[in-house]
Amino acid sequence: MLNALQQLGRTALGFFERLGRGHILFYYLLLGIPSVLVRPRLLLQQLFSVGVLSLLIILVSGFFVGMVLGLQGYNTLVDFGAEESLGTVVALTLVRELGPVVTALLFAGRAGSALTAEIGLMKATEQLSGMEMMAVDPIKRVMAPRFLAGFISMPLLAAIFSAVGVIGGYFVGVGLLGVDEGAYWSQMQAKVDLHDDIYNGVIKSLVFGVVVTWIAIFEGNDAVPTSEGVSRATTRTVVHSSLAVLGLDFILTALMFGDN
Amino acid sequence: MSQHDASPLVEIRGLRFARGNRLIFDGIDLDIPRGKITAIMGPSGTGKTTLLKLIGGQLRPLEGTIRVDGEEVPRLSRVQLYELRKRMGFLFQSGALLTDLDVYENVAFPLREHTNLPEPMLRDLVLMKLQAVGLRGARHLMPSELSGGMARRVALARAIALDPMMMMYDEPFTGQDPISMGVLVKLIRTLNDALGLSSIVVSHDVGETVAISDYIYLLSGGKVVGQGTPDELGRSDSAWAQQFLRGLPDGPVPFHYSADDYAEDLLLGTEAGRG
Ligand SMILES: Nc1ncnc2c1ncn2[C@@H]1O[C@H](COP(=O)(O)OP(=O)(O)OP(=O)(O)O)[C@@H](O)[C@H]1O
Numbered sequence A: 001m002l003n004a005l006q007q008l009g010r011t012a013l014g015f016f017e018r019l020g021r022g023h024i025l026f027y028y029l030l031l032g033i034p035s036v037l038v039r040p041r042l043l044l045q046q047l048f049s050v051g052v053l054s055l056l057i058i059l060v061s062g063f064f065v066g067m068v069l070g071l072q073g074y075n076t077l078v079d080f081g082a083e084e085s086l087g088t089v090v091a092l093t094l095v096r097e098l099g100p101v102v103t104a105l106l107f108a109g110r111a112g113s114a115l116t117a118e119i120g121l122m123k124a125t126e127q128l129s130g131m132e133m134m135a136v137d138p139i140k141r142v143m144a145p146r147f148l149a150g151f152i153s154m155p156l157l158a159a160i161f162s163a164v165g166v167i168g169g170y171f172v173g174v175g176l177l178g179v180d181e182g183a184y185w186s187q188m189q190a191k192v193d194l195h196d197d198i199y200n201g202v203i204k205s206l207v208f209g210v211v212v213t214w215i216a217i218f219e220g221n222d223a224v225p226t227s228e229g230v231s232r233a234t235t236r237t238v239v240h241s242s243l244a245v246l247g248l249d250f251i252l253t254a255l256m257f258g259d260n
Numbered sequence B: 001m002s003q004h005d006a007s008p009l010v011e012i013r014g015l016r017f018a019r020g021n022r023l024i025f026d027g028i029d030l031d032i033p034r035g036k037i038t039a040i041m042g043p044s045g046t047g048k049t050t051l052l053k054l055i056g057g058q059l060r061p062l063e064g065t066i067r068v069d070g071e072e073v074p075r076l077s078r079v080q081l082y083e084l085r086k087r088m089g090f091l092f093q094s095g096a097l098l099t100d101l102d103v104y105e106n107v108a109f110p111l112r113e114h115t116n117l118p119e120p121m122l123r124d125l126v127l128m129k130l131q132a133v134g135l136r137g138a139r140h141l142m143p144s145e146l147s148g149g150m151a152r153r154v155a156l157a158r159a160i161a162l163d164p165m166m167m168m169y170d171e172p173f174t175g176q177d178p179i180s181m182g183v184l185v186k187l188i189r190t191l192n193d194a195l196g197l198s199s200i201v202v203s204h205d206v207g208e209t210v211a212i213s214d215y216i217y218l219l220s221g222g223k224v225v226g227q228g229t230p231d232e233l234g235r236s237d238s239a240w241a242q243q244f245l246r247g248l249p250d251g252p253v254p255f256h257y258s259a260d261d262y263a264e265d266l267l268l269g270t271e272a273g274r275g
């Protein structure tokens, strides 16, 4: 009994300690951003490895998700004779929800895990302490550029995901199932609102980008410096950031769309 | 830098440091004089690497003072510490090269981070440093394509890139063939004398270390157990010094990490198996 209590206390303390370290790191990451802006080359490299390299999986998944939406939407709408609205359904679902959320989940799996593994291995091979001994701050030199790259890439990837998804829905709905092409586009144009839908979607993806990249960098930096430690940290990145994305999505949705 | 100052470059007093419950240093006093090569020797796991990290400000002592060039390292702010580290060269036991950069860029790294040298001058500097460690021809290789010994020499070239006032070498000789070992020994001596550096060499290669060092500290069990010039130590009748310098298995230096009684430990397993 006493042992269980002790164990519980230790776990809780450990959790809050990590939470604290995470926030301190977040603070230093923010402080490091100005020094990234004066060295755009570092940022460009990371935009490539964090953003561009995630592009393929985003394109493919976006297209398939859009096709499924087209099919499911059509089957439901056709019962009410409302298949003309397919464009709206596909676009709203993507822009408000699936675009940001699915992109963030894929991003956590593709870029987040890679970030954690990379930083964790740099720690395990003493590259980070080597930098410190050369008077180079690894947070500014290594982590801040990756953080900023994640922040910039996420909304762009989510936008690409949604755009490709709309094309996927078009391909199935208009191309295969015979929905009127004019209706598909014009309904979409009429019903999707710039403020309510697009901006809110962008805000979501910005938040997800920050959270996923932050968790990934923190787990890498906090990894036990062994191969096992790095592998555990990588797993934790994917699990924690996926859960964080889904939880935050609910909160953000409630805040943004709750009152209508 | 007060080069001709008689005060020691590094002054350690009453240093205590623990890892978890294990006391690694239990009251160490140590001086590293300017312009000399000081060796720190001791059995594996005594905390030689830890001592260098304490001097470099990567770890904080439990108690005691560590003064480098008059500055109290554990008390420095981050900015001051980084300023101090620009004047310290540190050769890691593992080399710690940046694996995403090739040899040339690794050596150029501190120069790019801390100076605004024009590219041609930077190139000359990098090639000079690489020439000094005999690896100018390897400049296009990636760290993964280097042997352990080569990686350590590249790391040495990188450590001297900013012309530091002091160099800390963590096991510079392990993994070197006899030829590059000889070159390295000479290099450490030459760097020290020609650039007016002060050097700390951590090693358990007795022969090489005794050959290049001006003064030796022997560490064991968290204490300084012997010190002196190589000659003095060789002649001393201290059991510690004799055991370590001659490599005798029996003596005051334990070969084993501290543990319970061996026989009892084995018996415990038998009893547990029966019970
Ligand atoms: N990160 C760490 N966490 C806990 N204990 C550590 C850590 N690093 C080192 N130690 C302990 O500190 C002691 C000293 O380690 P250190 O690396 O300084 O030894 P060393 O004298 O450099 O040995 P070697 O000659 O083998 O390199 C070791 O006994 C080790 O168990």
Ligand SMILES: [Mg+2]
Residues within 6 Å of the ligand: B048, B049, B050, B093, B170
């Ligand atoms: Mg060591």
